[in-house]
Amino acid sequence: MTLSSLVRKQRLILLVCLGLIVLTAIASMGLGYASLSFDRLFPVLFGDGTFKENFILYSVRMPRILITLLSGMALALSGSILQSVTRNDLADPGIIGINSGAGVAIAVFFLYFPIKVGTFVYALPLVAFIGALVTALLIYVFSYSRTRGLNPIRLVLVGVGFSLALSGIMIVIISSAEREKVDFIAKWIAGNIWGADWPFIWALLPWVALLIPFALLKSVRLNILSLSEASAIGVGLKLERERIVLIMTAVASAAAAVSVTGGIAFVGLMAPHIAKALVGPRNQLFIPVAVLLGGWLLLLADTIGRNLADPTGIPAGVMVSLIGVPYFAYLLLKK
Template identity: 70%
Template sequence: MIHPSLIKKQRMLMVILTALIIVTVLVSMGLGYSSVSYNRIIPTLFGNGTFKEEFVLFSIRLPRIIITLLAGMALALSGAILQGITRNDLADPGIIGINAGAGVAVAVFFLFFPIEAGSFVYFLPLAAFLGAFLTACLIYIFSYQKKVGIQPTRLVLVGVGFSMALSGAMIVLISSAEREKVDFIAKWLAGNIWGTDWPFILAILPWLIVLVPFTLYKSNRLNLLGLSEPVSIGVGLAIEKERIVLLVTAVALAASAVSVTGGIAFIGLMAPHLAKSLIGPRNQLFLPLALLLGGWLLLFADTIGRNVLEPDGVPAGIMAALIGAPYFIYLLLKKV
């Protein structure tokens, strides 16, 4: 039973975060290499703008904003699941190598499997998922010890090792590729939001429509997995089965996000921690907040990044790392 005061607090925080997202969206729509006057945004959204204003908003800004929001939400939820099933506060799909696995799969798919442009965007999340899933399985196998199960520190170290190895594999893959393809993969590695057209939204949205409600449905299982294994077993939880199901869910969320945004880390680390600090560790309460925080953090990072240096700006992945790396070091020192 959740106390009514906590539910009230959660709803209030969700309203505040939603308002913060709306404000950031409006600011983001007006800023950029081709600026749109803020007093013209609302009329343009309702079809009363000039050709230039409608082109900038509907063809450039809005798709990028929506993609960034959706990807941030997916990464935040993925990080929250990983932290729950491993009981490791440092788990994040970017830090422990899952994003790197998705990246190698995307690179292989892009370099060696020529597919029509119309179908490419829809196959990309699937390719990323396969690479990320294989990587997650290997990390899990190498981190698991029969007598003690998953040890948090061991999982992080194994994940970092896989991330480094896969980064090396990526360099080998692109060393003999064509210049245009190398440029694309380099942008992907930097976390540049490259999927900025409406079809990319259609590619990522079905994954979130299925996986977000499923994760919220499993929130009580995540609460139990956060307890010690004897307690979880004592209440009748099939630990390994639930871990595998939730691990696949986390991998699918991360893969769907990074397939269209590139290699972005730390969003999945920061958003769950900030949500827990606001409302507490109960998954039913903090997961919805983590979703909103993840979307806002990535949108904020991208908005700042693309306006720091014109015309190309700084990739959102680099901005997220600048914000998240000190936080990661703080958490690491706190655990030690």
């Protein structure tokens, strides 16, 4: 298939993804513990709603929809970059321990640092980024060999080891904490969408708005990195610098997402794979598709999960894992 036909196919798929997002968002607005009938949905959207209807839509449903959408996009972006940089189709920020590193940093910050309400929301993505970055650097160091470069298989194994170790550290940290704070950390671990309020959207939005265009700007370099180290060096690419910059981009994207949604894995694994199957492995083509698919997958998982059990529902992280674990096992056996 020629590049022009792939571009046309990509645009069509992007339109389909946008349509799926809109339909799922409409369903999510109307469904829930406090019902909002679909025939009242558009009148409320256009300012003709009661106080109760406005509260349900604008204070409860809409922020949650936007948070899950933005977080799913950020996680898919992170997984897309990691898979290209490491040349490993199993790379995902949740699987290789980056999300766990962000979680430990958030737990320490939440439990042991004085928190001001006004700055707490905006500090969380930064704290998560620091924890995730330290974890990613350690994983990179243990996976890198001077003679063979970055070993993709070793990266996943080291990452899984770090993820398990950090989960143990998390248990130690919360074992002596206050009950109320432990409840928060437990919700975070389960992937419960806890930051469902407008300030969390304003805290997450700049990260997503900056990192997605930056990744697309670097898409040609990602294409080269996904081939081999010899090819990258042969075309004059500054390998280590580009790799570190792109890994930091992936880490920042994942950390910003999990700081408000909790420990959600597999979105960054599934969305890039589906996108590559649809439009091929060129990063400039599959990354936009993966980003929209990631947003839709997490929005769909949260919409289904919170309507399966009243009143709190099933965490989105659990719903995604129900799909992601078999998919991960399938990829593991296939590769």
